[in-house]
Amino acid sequence: MPFCPLGLPRGAANPVLNSPVVIRTAARLGVTPPQVALQWLLQLAPNVLLIPGTGSATHLRENLAAERATLYDQTLRHLDSVGA
Numbered sequence: 813m814p815f816c817p818l819g820l821p822r823g824a825a826n827p828v829l830n831s832p833v834v835i836r837t838a839a840r841l842g843v844t845p846p847q848v849a850l851q852w853l854l855q856l857a858p859n860v861l862l863i864p865g866t867g868s869a870t871h872l873r874e875n876l877a878a879e880r881a882t883l884y885d886q887t888l889r890h891l892d893s894v895g896a
Contacts, residue, residue, distance in 0.1 A: 827894075828845075828849055828894060829845045829846060829849060830845075831894045833890050833891060833893060833894050834848050834849060834891065834894060837883075837887060837890065837891065838881075841880075841881050841882070842880075843877070843878070843880055843881045844874060846874065846875070846878070847874065847875075847877060847878040847880070847881050848878075848881050848883070848891070850862055850875060850878035850881075851878045851879070851881040851882075851883055852883060852888070852891050854878075855883055855888060862875075
């Protein structure tokens with residue numbers, strides 16, 4: 813099922829990327845909030861496949877660099893609280 817983890821319709825605020833938990837996690841890991849969101853989704857299940865659309869080569873490189881964000885169990889539990 814497709815959905816938009818990084819982008820929403822123009823003018824809509826993204827509750828995940830604007831979450832203080834995601835922002836703090838990204839700062840601590842030295843990555844961007846979108847990179848945290850992508851890595852978080854990858855760790856949900858082994859059958860998750862990301863297809864983050866992008867309109868620029870810069871954003872493509874940023875999305876690919878999401879692998880740098882290592883999310884350990886405690887971090888994943890904190891991130892899971894975002895949707896609660």
